[in-house]
Amino acid sequence: MAALILIIEDDAASRDLVKYLLETAGYGALAVADGGNGLRMALENDPDLVICDLQMPVMDGYEVVARLRGNPTWRRVPVIAVTAFSMAGDRGKALAAGFNEHLTKPITPETFVGQIEAFLPASLLATQRVR
């Protein structure tokens, strides 16, 4: 059974792109535009992995990951930051905050799905791959 992935991203085009890539690869994808909805969706739908932007209005990525990590159920779920922050120290800051990986926008569409799958157990990989 392929993984269910939650996408929290305020930029509609980026959200659309990531959702498209993941669904095309055979994964279930839920997409929301802000941190608050993201947390609610996580609790309701129990996703296997979370992709989260860092800079968002109302609740940013750092707070989302802090809240998730504060809940025992969510302590081990992979959370990947996908962000346009590429200044010195951004990556280290993200990893220290509890993210499992920090990917910089623009993402590379050819390799993006592979980068995400690296954080999924084999049992949750999509069987049908379009590539």
Next chain:
Amino acid sequence: MPTDYTNELWEQSPDALVAVSADGIVRHWNPAATSIFGYTREEAVGRSMTTLIVPGDGVKDETRICADALRDRLVTYESVRRRKDGALLHMSVSTKAVLMADGTLDYFLTSQKDVTHLKVLRDAKLIEARFRDLLESTPDAIVIVNVTGRIVLVNSQAEKVFGYLRGDLLAQPVEILLPNRFRAAHLGHRVGFFAQPRTRTMGAGLELFGLRKDGREFPVEISLSPLETEEGTLVMSAIRDITDRKKADQKFKDLLESAPDAMVIVNHDGEMVLINSQAVKLFGWSREELMGQRIEILVPERYRGNHPANRGSFFAQPRARAMGAGLELYGLRKDGTEFPVEISLSPLETEEGLFVSSAIRDVTERKRFEQALRDKNIELENAALVKDRFFASMSHELRTPLNAIIGFTGTLLMKLPGPLNTEQDRQLRVVQTGAKHLLSLINDLLDLAKIGANKLDLRLESIDCKEVIEEVSAALLPEAHRKGLTFSTDLPKQVVRLRTDRRALSQIIINLTGNAIKFTQHGCVHLRLQQTLTAGHGTIAIGIQDTGPGIPIQDQARLFEAFSRVEAASQPQLEGTGLGLHLSRKLAEALGGRIVLSSEPGKGSTFTLELPET
């Protein structure tokens, strides 16, 4: 010949003839008296003779002599007389008491002969005999005068100093050695000295001058001492020509004036003895107001208390130093305003003892400047912060739309939504190339901004250079082959370790190698790694050699500037941000190295990255 001599003798007598009544009043005064003493008959008759011509200390003698004359009828003696102009004369005086028929005193008749000159010769003889040899041996010019102010002796130093021969000076009034303007006053001083003779300096605090025979004046210092002899009191003056010292003093003052700082010289009691005009200007007092005042007048009230004690300790251990190191010092102007100063002190040894010279600098301007500089620095730091934030958000804002462009171009080209025809595929690749170019421009600009702000995140670690070159080669090999170029590497067998930032090193090699491939149409691109040792310092050289068009020498310098692409006629439209070489050089410098270019048009180029081994 006159037939009646009675009156004629009175008128023609060569000696002064004066008739004085019993109460001392002048009754008759002959023309010789007028010419000797300077008073006319009208001025003299009716006044007391002693008041007229007897110097103060001679009055008592005169009374006694009159008593003698009354007893003996006639007395002859030598005495000092004073002329109307104050000059003293040495007179031989005969006084006769003229009695009336009843034997009581009618009047005194005195006959007075000027023997000043004879007296001088007598004194000279005496002094010569007694002191001549002694006085020749002193270094100072010596002039001895007698009570009438006539010169009775000069030594040869005095002859030399004043330019006279001894014979010219003997018996002359001593005033001959003074400039005209001082003569009248000197007469008075001279009489005053004889009234209270004691050894002392002449005219303390005044500028004294001597006059040479040739009319030239010169500054002198004179000390006076009385010389008691059986011929009466003489005065010895030792005269020192201080022309040289005055010159030195003047030089010192000039030096003081030429100093850029305010200079004040203070004596042991803290009194200002020398002040330059810079100090006058700085403190707003006039020189006259400051001279002799305590230096504390220039110190703000709240610092005055300790100042004398500090001054004392400086005199106890005098050495040149800055005052109150590390303290904020202030000066006080006449108008009560204060200003920050810097003061350096130095001891000044002089013939008159130890002085302290203080150089005072008004640092108001500098303080203001320093403050302005501090403000500016804060402003710049703020500006740098603003710039950093600007770059961070610019990077963020530009990357977000690029994400969608590159992403969806990619999905289309991956044919995820469905097949593409050839033209759609070609056009999408143009979009993709443009988007990627835009991305590298953003990345390069961001890197440059980071280098400019010293925010480059260098992670120094020990890396294997061979490994980095092999990675870069593997990445760029397909492009070289696509263009039909030979791509080769020349690497040493052993591992080449270097402590550096892997990402920066890799970026430089990618930039240089990418350029080599881009600009070379035929032939080869060759990468070589070498370890060299120059002057005990190991250097790692990574050379990227191509068989491209080469770069004319005049273009080589500006090749590394931002956005300066050297246009090659054969390749008008080449891609690149125009920042690659500029960035590579900046990165090389950040790693402590440099990029060396060797190129010749038609023969290709070699860019060599040289990094020091640490």
